[in-house]
Each structure stands twice: as C-alpha cells, then as structure tokens.
Amino acid sequence: MRTAMWLEQPRPAALVVDAAPASAGSRNGGPASSVSRSRGSASAQTADGDPRADVTVVACSMREAREWLGSGPAKDADAVPAMARALRDRFVKPVCVVGVADTGGRTLDWLDTEHARGWLAPAGETIGDGEHFAVHLATAIGKGFVAADAAILARMATTRRAASAVEFVNDPAVLPLLSWNERPRFSETRSASEATSRRLDLYAIVDGADRVLRVVAAGFRTVQLRIKAPPAPDAEWHTMLRREVQQSIAACAAAGAELFVNDHWQLAGELGAHGVHLGQEDLVALDDADRSALQATRLALGVSSHSLWELCRARSLAPRYIACGPVWPTLTKAMPWVPQGLDNLAWWCRMAQAPVVAIGGVLGAGQVYDAARCGADGVCIVRGLGEFPERVLPALREALEAGRREHANQRSEPLWPHPSLQPLP
Numbered sequence: 483m484r485t486a487m488w489l490e491q492p493r494p495a496a497l498v499v500d501a502a503p504a505s506a507g508s509r510n511g512g513p514a515s516s517v518s519r520s521r522g523s524a525s526a527q528t529a530d531g532d533p534r535a536d537v538t539v540v541a542c543s544m545r546e547a548r549e550w551l552g553s554g555p556a557k558d559a560d561a562v563p564a565m566a567r568a569l570r571d572r573f574v575k576p577v578c579v580v581g582v583a584d585t586g587g588r589t590l591d592w593l594d595t596e597h598a599r600g601w602l603a604p605a606g607e608t609i610g611d612g613e614h615f616a617v618h619l620a621t622a623i624g625k626g627f628v629a630a631d632a633a634i635l636a637r638m639a640t641t642r643r644a645a646s647a648v649e650f651v652n653d654p655a656v657l658p659l660l661s662w663n664e665r666p667r668f669s670e671t672r673s674a675s676e677a678t679s680r681r682l683d684l685y686a687i688v689d690g691a692d693r694v695l696r697v698v699a700a701g702f703r704t705v706q707l708r709i710k711a712p713p714a715p716d717a718e719w720h721t722m723l724r725r726e727v728q729q730s731i732a733a734c735a736a737a738g739a740e741l742f743v744n745d746h747w748q749l750a751g752e753l754g755a756h757g758v759h760l761g762q763e764d765l766v767a768l769d770d771a772d773r774s775a776l777q778a779t780r781l782a783l784g785v786s787s788h789s790l791w792e793l794c795r796a797r798s799l800a801p802r803y804i805a806c807g808p809v810w811p812t813l814t815k816a817m818p819w820v821p822q823g824l825d826n827l828a829w830w831c832r833m834a835q836a837p838v839v840a841i842g843g844v845l846g847a848g849q850v851y852d853a854a855r856c857g858a859d860g861v862c863i864v865r866g867l868g869e870f871p872e873r874v875l876p877a878l879r880e881a882l883e884a885g886r887r888e889h890a891n892q893r894s895e896p897l898w899p900h901p902s903l904q905p906l907p
Contacts, residue, residue, distance in 0.1 A: 539576040539595075539629050540569055541616040547579055559584040559592075563664045566594040576629035578619065580612055584666055591637060593660070597903070598630040598791045601666040603659040603798075607642045615640050626901040630791040634658065652896055654833045660794040665770060669777070669800040682740070682803060682839055682860025684850070684878055686867055691729035698737040700872035701879075704860055705734055706759055706784075708744040724749065731755050742784050747776055757782030757802060762792050765799075784839070788819045789902050793834060803859065806830040808842025810849065813865075820902045824856050829897045831857030846874075847881035854885025855892075 547565045548554070551572075559582045566577040576595035584590055584601075591602040608615075618639040622632035634657075641656040650656050659668045685704040686697040694705055707730045709723060727749055734741035734756065742757040743750035750758045758781045765785065768776065776783075782802035787793045796804045809822050821842070822830075831838045837859035844850060845866045853861045861882065868874055 538623055539578065539619065539632075540573060541578045541580060541612065541619055542569075543612055544579055544582055547577075559590065559666075560664075562592045563594070563599070566592050570594050578629075578633050580615055581608075586666075588666070590666055591633070593630060593633055593791075595629040595633075597628055597789070598660065598795070600663065600795065601661040602633060602637055602794070603661070603666065603668055604637055604641050605656050605658050608637070608640050609642050610640050623905075626905065627790075628901070628903050628905050631789055631901065631903075634660075634790040634794055649896060651898055652832065654835050657797070657833050657835070658794055659798040660791055661798060662765060662768075662773065662795060663770070667770070667773075668798045679802075682837060684875070684882060685839055685841075685860040685862045686871065687744075687862055687864045688867070691726045691733065694730040694741070695733045697867065697871045698733055698739050700875050702871065702875065703737070703739045704742075705730070705739055706742045706744055706862075708759075710745070724753070727753055727755065740782070742782070747779065747781060751776075751779030751781055755781065757784060759784035759786070759805075761786045762788075762795065765795075786841075787830075788817070788822075790899065793830065797834065797836065801836055803837040803839050804830070804834050805839045805841045805862065806834075806858075807840065807862075809840045809853065810843025812843040818903060820900075820904070822902055823900070824852055825897065826899050826902065827853060827858065828856040829899045831859075832897060847877045850878050851881040851885040851888075854882045855888045856885075857889050 542550070544559075544562055544565070547562070547569060551565060551568055553565065562579050562582050566579050569575075569577045577593075578595075579592040582590050582592060588603065589608065591604070593600055593602055615636050618636035619629075619632050622635040623629060627635065635651070637658050638650050638653075638656045641650070641658070643650060643653050643656050661667060682704045684702055685706065686702040687706040687708055688694055688697060689708055691707070694707060697705055707727065709726060711723075712719060715723075723746065727743055727746065730741055730743075731753055733739075740756050742759040743755050744759045745761075745764060747758040747760065758776075758779075760783070762785070765773070777799075783799060784803045784805060785796040785799060785801045786805045786807070787796045788807065793804065793806075806822055806827050808817065808819060809824070809827050811821050827838070827840055838857070839860035839862055840853035840856070840858040841862035844853065844861055844863050849866075850861050850863075861878075863878070866874065866878075
C-alpha cells in the first residue's frame with residue numbers, strides 16, 4: 483500500500499464517538515453514536531447516553547451536543563463554542579462539533595482541543611457523514627497525531643476533490659483553513675501578483691541594526707530584525723528599539739532588501755517597515771480589533787508554523803510566507819516540537835499555497851541545499867551566519883541554487899507528514 487493511502491482506507495486505532503446527524507437508527511432514541519477502534523467495535527456510550535470514559539475524542543453534531551448537555555435548541559453557530567467547552571469540561575476530552583451551518587452559508591467544524599480552538603473551514607464540498615469523519619479522525623489519532631492535527635487530516639480526507647487529483651494528503655486543494663478565535667474570519671487568498679513576488683532566498687535573522695547593515699552589505703536580501711522584549715521594558719529600552727528599527731528600515735531600503743520586524747508590529751507599521759514576523763502565540767493573543775489593525779497596516783506578514791493546525795491557521799491570514807520549523811534541532815529557542823525534518827518540510831512546501839521558509843538548526847551549506855531541494859522559497863539562517871556573513875554567503879548561495887535545480891528535476895512522490903508534537907497523556 484502506498485504511504486499516502488492509509489487514511490483512504492480507514493483502519494481505526496483510537497476510540498472515537500461518532501456523533502453523526504440523526505439517522506433511521508436513532509430516531510427513537512438518543513444520539514446515533516458508534517465507535518471504532520483497532521480491535522472491533524464497542525459501545526461509545528454509557529447507559530445514560532454519555533460518552534464512555536475511555537473515549538479519545540468526542541466528534542458530534544450540534545444536535546447531539548445539545549442532547550448531551552440537556553440544553554434547548556441553539557439558534558445559530560455562535561452557541562457552538564460554549565457548548566463544546568461545556569462538553570470538554572464534562573468529559574475532559576477534545577471535542578469536534580462537525581457540520582455546523584454559519585450565517586454566511588458555509589458549513590464549518592468547531593475544534594476545542596488541548597492545543598487549538600477555532601472554526602475549521604473545509605476547502606470544498608464535504609463527503610460522507612459524521613461517522614465517516616469520525617473514523618478518519620480515529621485513524622489519524624491512532625497514527626500519533628494530536629486531536630487538532632487529526633481533525634485537519636480527517637477533514638482533508640472527507641473533502642471532495644477532482645477525479646483526476648492525487649491522493650487527498652497530497653492535494654493542496656483540500657487543505658482547510660482554521661480561524662484564530664470564535665469568529666470564523668478568513669482572509670482572501672493572495673493575488674497572483676503577490677504570489678509571484680520575488681523569492682525570499684537566504685533569510686538572515688539578526689538581533690541589531692549593526693548586524694542588519696552587515697548582512698545586507700554582504701548581499702542578503704531578506705532580513706529579520708529579532709529583538710526580544712525584556713520582562714519589564716522601560717522607556718530607555720523602547721527608545722533603543724525604535725532607533726534599531728529605524729536604522730534597520732533605512733539600511734534595507736537602501737539595499738533593496740525585505741525587512742521583517744519580529745513581534746513589534748505596531749512600531750513596524752508606524753515607522754514604515756516592509757513586513758513583520760509573528761509567532762502563533764503572538765497572533766492568538768491579538769483580539770479581533772488588533773488583528774484588523776495589523777492587516778490595515780499593509781505590512782507583509784510572515785507567520786511561524788510547527789503543526790498541521792498551525793499551518794491551516796497561518797493560511798487564514800493570507801501571509802507573505804509561512805515558516806516551517808524547526809526543520810532540524812535548534813538551540814536558538816526552547817520548543818516542545820519534534821523536528822520537522824525534510825519530509826515535513828517538503829509536505830509544507832507542496833501544500834501551503836504560500837511561500838514556505840525553512841527555519842531551525844540551519845548551520846551550513848548542506849542544510850541550505852537540503853531545504854531548497856524540498857522546495858523551500860527561503861532558508862532562515864541565524865547561527866550559521868557567523869561573525870563574518872560575507873564569508874559564508876557565497877557557499878550558501880551556491881547550495882541554494884543547487885538545491886533548487888535538484889528540486890526542479892525531481893519526480894513528484896507521495897508524501898505524508900509525521901506528527902510534530904507528542905500527544906498529551
């Protein structure tokens with residue numbers, strides 16, 4: 483069996499409540515729930531209709547959520563997040579409420595898991611019923627994916643695609659979007675002109691304006707200024723930050739380089755920077771007004787991603803690029819993520835529908851070559867810059883071009899992502 487086909491032929495490996503819409507078999511009773519796992523079937527419910535204690539994740543319709551909670555009819559999708567949270571509090575399990583019609587005429591799924599909460603917007607018409615979705619969800623969980631990632635794979639597997647298309651897991655057209663909060667807001671995709679903007683190439687990440695000057699003088703044309711705030715920044719620190727950003731903007735403008743300011747998007751917008759890079763935790767912390775203000779700045783946006791759900795959430799902002807990392811183990815920052823490796827990086831590049839930059843543990847030309855061979859639009863370098871970036875740039879540039887030539891000549895092989903986060907016990 484081909485690697486990419488296992489979810490096409492479900493082999494459930496985790497106990498999952500299938501809370502499908504009402505069927506003939508459930509008209510005279512409670513929720514029409516079934517359950518599948520690696521060894522046969524078992525009842526998903528206790529005698530009173532609740533999910534069993536060993537259920538891994540609750541996948542239910544809005545109607546079934548109301549029945550379990552004993553609540554009255556919900557008027558619209560706005561009630562779903564609260565119902566899902568009540569189910570999580572009650573059963574201490576991840577919850578996925580599927581097939582919810584919103585006021586815009588879309589059919590969405592609501593996720594409430596240990597790692598992500600938000601509206602999942604299928605990329606097209608969905609196929610099958612709640613049971614079909616639940617079995618794919620169970621299969622992905624059984625393969626080691628956390629519930630949020632498993633839901634992404636399950637919805638991909640249950641989205642209709644063109645008859646001639648590749649398997650779902652390698653079809654970018656079925657990758658869904660994920661909202662950042664309880665409002666199902668998704669940006670328009672990038673225009674063709676934006677999508678064909680220049681390649682990001684070698685992407686230098688530095689911690690001060692003096693280093694910005696050094697790397698653009700060496701020939702780097704994509705730069706990130708990363709100055710992290712101390713626990714209690716004072717007026718002197720803010721003055722320093724403003725000066726560093728101003729000098730970096732001037733240096734990059736003079737060299738024709740793209741500058742992305744890490745974190746400080748209000749200051750970047752005020753001073754006229756080209757772009758900003760934000761981590762997922764920074765974007766989650768923004769409310770709707772802040773997120774709208776960020777987009778109103780017209781800053782080019784770079785977004786970090788480490789998992790399938792983070793990739794789908796990043797895509798909902800139509801960013802300039804999406805970072806995939808850490809590709810290799812890194813000492814730059816402590817993270818809980820399993821290294822993505824070249825297999826996940828190649829999958830990201832194929833599926834993201836936006837430029838992908840490789841980040842994490844890039845120390846030399848060999849890793850630049852490997853990242854480019856996977857299709858990375860840019861390769862981020864931090865420690866690999868060394869004290870004299872002008873000395874390392876020629877070898878890095880040669881490796882980048884060689885990797886791109888290799889990528890252009892490669893046959894398209896089926897890919898499958900591996901889990902990048904260990905499930906919680």
